[in-house]
Amino acid sequence: MNDRILNLLKDSFVQILLPGLEMTVPLTVISFSLGLVIALVTALVQVANVKGLKELARFYVWIFRGTPMLVQLYVVFYGLPKVGLILEAFPAAVVVFSLNTGAYASETIRAAILSVPVGQMEAGYCSGMTYMQTMRRIILPQAMRTAFPPLSNSLIGLVKDTSLASNITVTEMFLTAQRIASRTYEPFWMYLEVGFIYLIFCTALTYLQRWLEKKLERK
Amino acid sequence: MLDVEKVHKKFDGQEVLSGVSLHVDKGDVITILGPSGSGKTTLLRCISFLERADSGRMEFAGTQVDMHRAGKKQVLALRRRMGFVFQSYNLFANKTALKNVTEGLIVARHMDKKAAAEIAESCLQRVGMWEKRNSYPHQLSGGQQQRVAIARAIAGDPEVVLFDEPTSALDPELVGEVLQVMRSLARDGMTMLVVTHEMRFARQAANKVILIDGGHIVEEGRPQEFFVRPRTERARQFLDLLGRENEGGTGAAQ
Numbered sequence: 001m002n003d004r005i006l007n008l009l010k011d012s013f014v015q016i017l018l019p020g021l022e023m024t025v026p027l028t029v030i031s032f033s034l035g036l037v038i039a040l041v042t043a044l045v046q047v048a049n050v051k052g053l054k055e056l057a058r059f060y061v062w063i064f065r066g067t068p069m070l071v072q073l074y075v076v077f078y079g080l081p082k083v084g085l086i087l088e089a090f091p092a093a094v095v096v097f098s099l100n101t102g103a104y105a106s107e108t109i110r111a112a113i114l115s116v117p118v119g120q121m122e123a124g125y126c127s128g129m130t131y132m133q134t135m136r137r138i139i140l141p142q143a144m145r146t147a148f149p150p151l152s153n154s155l156i157g158l159v160k161d162t163s164l165a166s167n168i169t170v171t172e173m174f175l176t177a178q179r180i181a182s183r184t185y186e187p188f189w190m191y192l193e194v195g196f197i198y199l200i201f202c203t204a205l206t207y208l209q210r211w212l213e214k215k216l217e218r219k
Numbered sequence: 220m221l222d223v224e225k226v227h228k229k230f231d232g233q234e235v236l237s238g239v240s241l242h243v244d245k246g247d248v249i250t251i252l253g254p255s256g257s258g259k260t261t262l263l264r265c266i267s268f269l270e271r272a273d274s275g276r277m278e279f280a281g282t283q284v285d286m287h288r289a290g291k292k293q294v295l296a297l298r299r300r301m302g303f304v305f306q307s308y309n310l311f312a313n314k315t316a317l318k319n320v321t322e323g324l325i326v327a328r329h330m331d332k333k334a335a336a337e338i339a340e341s342c343l344q345r346v347g348m349w350e351k352r353n354s355y356p357h358q359l360s361g362g363q364q365q366r367v368a369i370a371r372a373i374a375g376d377p378e379v380v381l382f383d384e385p386t387s388a389l390d391p392e393l394v395g396e397v398l399q400v401m402r403s404l405a406r407d408g409m410t411m412l413v414v415t416h417e418m419r420f421a422r423q424a425a426n427k428v429i430l431i432d433g434g435h436i437v438e439e440g441r442p443q444e445f446f447v448r449p450r451t452e453r454a455r456q457f458l459d460l461l462g463r464e465n466e467g468g469t470g471a472a473q
């Protein structure tokens with residue numbers, strides 16, 4: 001490794017990190033938050049056995065778990081305009097990522113709800129509470145503790161998956177690295193570097209997860 | 220005060236309750252005995268609507284309901300007039316002992332926090348668990364958890380408290396503290412319906428004993444009579460069996 005490469009790595013680090021903070025992070029945070037809301041609703045209508053909505057939820061999960069995210073991105077960004085629905089690149093990515101997260105996380109949350117012993121619901125009933133009251137105050141808080149580690153996994157996965165958005169012209173970290181690589185003819189060092197930056201992001205999240213898990217345990 | 224009439228319940232085609240009727244007066248302490256699988260737990264669960272009876276009528280707290288058809292609101296209203304103590308305690312795992320007691324008062328009965336806390340204090344005092352009010356269930360022994368569960372069950376000022384084998388999941392050395400709490404409730408005039416295997420409690424604290432077998436009430440009477448001079452052959456068999464199990468113990472042998 002000579003000085004030229006060292007300088008190049010130094011310069012590009014900031015050039016890649018910046019779109020990371022401006023694009024990758026917001027894309028992840030927005031998509032994951034929306035995804036969690038979708039997941040919660042999707043899980044609840046299934047657990048509560050809401051006729052009609054339950055089937056719809058199964059159908060939605062089936063579609064989004066059964067097709068590649070890359071295909072979904074292409075359909076939404078390049079395909080939908082042909083039927084009159086035009087989305088900018090960023091919102092298109094948010095739509096796909098949140099629906100995707102929603103589908104996977106709904107299964108995590110559903111399983112976590114089902115893992116709470118039935119006796120907890122019965123005790124809620126016998127304390128005079130309704131199904132929804134018990135669900136909200138007793139079952140969900142316990143389920144969320146169970147769901148926390150796998151949901152953290154999904155979040156970390158999503159950070160990396162946002163690199164797919166480069167395919168629909170979202171200038172996030174990977175697309176930026178690609179551009180620098182083709183400009184400088186240093187694909188080896190540039191792709192290693194962008195990989196390293198993803199690693200930093202994910203490592204930070206791992207530590208955050210551990211810290212939060214400890215806090216949750218203390219109760 | 221509580222009248223249950225001709226409850227039928229089948230599980231997968233198997234008849235568990237075949238027309239059980241029950242009359243409870245205010246202040247009654249009734250123990251329900253019977254071999255396992257006799258339907259005694261199912262009876263309590265039907266009364267509290269944790270199971271839906273296939274048919275049957277119930278009169279409680281001034282209302283008459285069809286036990287099969289009762290609507291959500293009716294069920295909710297009836298449940299708020301009774302307390303239920305589970306075999307496996309079922310304390311809310313994410314709440315402290317105190318919150319376990321106040322939860323139903325605040326959420327279901329819309330009481331303000333201060334009033335709920337006052338009631339919880341007196342209930343937890345009554346079961347000797349006030350000192351442990353800030354402990355989470357997993358930090359408490361089985362006996363302590365069950366005492367908190369009893370405090371939770373009586374917090375809503377119920378007209379009857381249903382106990383579903385409240386000591387069956389406990390280590391033997393912890394049974395005593397729970398029975399003691401139950402005895403003191405009985406002394407204070409609480410109306411109680413207790414499914415149990417604790418013959419001592421049945422003999423000493425109850426004013427009526429019911430033996431259920433095969434989904435029927437086989438015999439009912441005052442404990443003095445039931446334990447000393449059972450009228451039916453089935454009751455004699457049941458008591459003999461128990462007597463043999465707890466040698467020199469609490470059964471009907473002596």
